[in-house]
Amino acid sequence: MKDFDNQESKINEFEAAALEHIDSLFNFGMRMTGNREAAEDLVQETYLKVHRFSHTFKDGSNLKAWLFKILRNTFINTFRKKIKEPKSVHYDEVEDFFLFNKIKTAKKEGGYVSGESSDVYEFLEDEVKNAVNGLPLAFREVVLYSDIEDLSYGEISEIVGCPIGTVKSRLFRARKLLQKSLWNYANERGYLKERQEGREI
């Protein structure tokens, strides 16, 4: 009886620890599905699996990475999405420091509307969400794991089942694409004005 109680309390403890990550999982679900209801279903399904497979979790291993792995697999199975590197994305044409250089040039030419000190904060506004949501899934997920969840390259590699080199390459390319996309949004939203000669920046 005592053993049973110990076992029970261990499971409760484990599930309580797993529940601490619910906000992160929901946020990820929202960003991957773009839909609140779908994200809630995804998280619910994930926790059902956590409950069912809690005995397979190895003590001392990374709980957050384990949870994300389950969520990711559930997402793939539920939405029948394949998360693989897109072939059609031309990230190589995006230079290093794309946004930094664009803003610098625009400022020099008097075309940048925003203030001096907090450029990025003013410049990006809500476009950030659209830019992240617009990334191909394989790129979007690594940005979410790294920038939002602070997971290490090693942890991300474990979740997505790819070598660390692949994780890094996806993440760096994703960041380039994000910068390009943010620049395009900024232009559309009129953060930048045309130069006096009438040429576009």
Next chain:
Amino acid sequence: MTCKEAIEQLNEFLDNELDDANYSKIRQHIDTCHKCCEKFEFEQSIKKVIRERTELHCESVGRVE
């Protein structure tokens, strides 16, 4: 350390993936190189903005019963 070497490790630096020795070398370079400092700070702020604007607020998060 040259600017090129520092920039090659920019992402790893921002993502806290470097060991202490490499981190210190880059930190030292950034502290003395204005051009790199500007770029590192810019990229750091983009990372921060992405985090702040993409993360949902806790109160808007649905609960799973």
